[in-house]
Amino acid sequence: MRVSVALPIASRLLNHGPVTLVTSAHAGARNVMAAAWAMPLDFDPPKVAVVIDAGTHTRGLVEASGEFALNIPCRALAAQVLRAGSASGRDLDKFAHAGLDGFPAERIGAPLVAGCVAWLECRVLPRPDNQRRHDLFLAEVVAAQADARVFRDGRWSFAEDELRTLHYFGGSVFAVTGATLDLSADFPD
Amino acid sequence: MRVSVALPIASRLLNHGPVTLVTSAHAGARNVMAAAWAMPLDFDPPKVAVVIDAGTHTRGLVEASGEFALNIPCRALAAQVLRAGSASGRDLDKFAHAGLDGFPAERIGAPLVAGCVAWLECRVLPRPDNQRRHDLFLAEVVAAQADARVFRDGRWSFAEDELRTLHYFGGSVFAVTGATLDLSADFPD
Numbered sequence: 001m002r003v004s005v006a007l008p009i010a011s012r013l014l015n016h017g018p019v020t021l022v023t024s025a026h027a028g029a030r031n032v033m034a035a036a037w038a039m040p041l042d043f044d045p046p047k048v049a050v051v052i053d054a055g056t057h058t059r060g061l062v063e064a065s066g067e068f069a070l071n072i073p074c075r076a077l078a079a080q081v082l083r084a085g086s087a088s089g090r091d092l093d094k095f096a097h098a099g100l101d102g103f104p105a106e107r108i109g110a111p112l113v114a115g116c117v118a119w120l121e122c123r124v125l126p127r128p129d130n131q132r133r134h135d136l137f138l139a140e141v142v143a144a145q146a147d148a149r150v151f152r153d154g155r156w157s158f159a160e161d162e163l164r165t166l167h168y169f170g171g172s173v174f175a176v177t178g179a180t181l182d183l184s185a186d187f188p189d
Numbered sequence: 190m191r192v193s194v195a196l197p198i199a200s201r202l203l204n205h206g207p208v209t210l211v212t213s214a215h216a217g218a219r220n221v222m223a224a225a226w227a228m229p230l231d232f233d234p235p236k237v238a239v240v241i242d243a244g245t246h247t248r249g250l251v252e253a254s255g256e257f258a259l260n261i262p263c264r265a266l267a268a269q270v271l272r273a274g275s276a277s278g279r280d281l282d283k284f285a286h287a288g289l290d291g292f293p294a295e296r297i298g299a300p301l302v303a304g305c306v307a308w309l310e311c312r313v314l315p316r317p318d319n320q321r322r323h324d325l326f327l328a329e330v331v332a333a334q335a336d337a338r339v340f341r342d343g344r345w346s347f348a349e350d351e352l353r354t355l356h357y358f359g360g361s362v363f364a365v366t367g368a369t370l371d372l373s374a375d376f377p378d
Contacts, residue, residue, distance in 0.1 A: 017228075075370065078372060169201065181267055
């Protein structure tokens with residue numbers, strides 16, 4: 001079940017460094033690409049940073065629309081994530097190619113990816129020097145949702161293995177998010 | 190055993206989104222702080238992006254020296270990572286406070302943290318607008334090393350649980366890097 005995540009804690013969805021799927025849309029076209037290089041940039045209002053290569057179809061859609069979503073896939077979608085990284089959306093419908101379904105976002109025009117476990121809807125902050133020199137996009141998070149089975153009380157809590165998030169090692173290899181190490185007894189908040 | 194990591198694959202050390210320890214030094218002072226918001230920015234020459242809050246002692250040392258290291262701690266250092274996040278190096282020797290030891294880097298003046306499993310030595314790229322508006326530092330990686338027990342043939346390969354890297358959930362809670370999911374048979378490089 002998808003639930004809204006309060007914006008001041010939206011950074012926690014991305015804090016642990018999972019792989020993301022970047023979705024974008026403009027003028028009737030839509031696309032999805034895999035991106036490991038994404039991180040939180042600020043808490044409130046929440047901001048993110050993500051690298052979107054100049055050669056990608058996504059880049060054009062993001063620059064034209066000023067929007068994108070970071071979707072956080074889980075283990076059940078690992079093959080689809082690799083397929084989303086293996087062709088250009090210029091040449092084919094990448095959702096169909098990867099075996100992914102989109103559904104409407106709440107605040108932006110880009111679709112969200114079904115079966116993911118968290119979604120951050122983002123509006124690009126104009127930083128043309130970063131975009132041109134480093135393919136680096138900074139954006140404000142304007143809506144966030146998560147799957148209540150794995151994000152509860154403002155924190156990730158993975159029980160089912162298929163819903164664990166992914167961390168990219170390179171090539172066709174990921175790690176899944178492993179055991180929780182809770183030191184709260186020694187380090188109270 | 191520490192081994193050099195070739196610079197064109199240094200991004201793989203940070204690809205999977207682990208927590209980092211940022212070390213810095215200037216004019217006889219040194220410091221270490223925990224940072225979850227770090228990611229690769231480019232392959233070759235390798236670059237990284239990291240958020241270093243304006244209020245931190247580290248920020249002054251990094252701005253004055255133009256250098257820092259990203260040290261990647263493992264599960265055995267989880268308590269030390271939290272201690273490194275629980276006080277300011279302005280007021281005390283953070284290495285001693287956290288229970289961490291430093292050793293000399295190869296190319297920069299900042300020390301590296303003993304017991305970590307990878308180390309990226311970085312020189313700041315002057316991007317004053319990013320630093321001022323977003324506390325965001327972009328840097329080039331000028332040397333990289335890893336612990337050969339867990340980074341072999343250019344890839345992470347965790348066997349011992351105590352050497353697994355950490356992913357920050359927030360508060361005093363981490364995930365450890367979990368099982369490897371290798372889809373190379375279906376998706377050859």
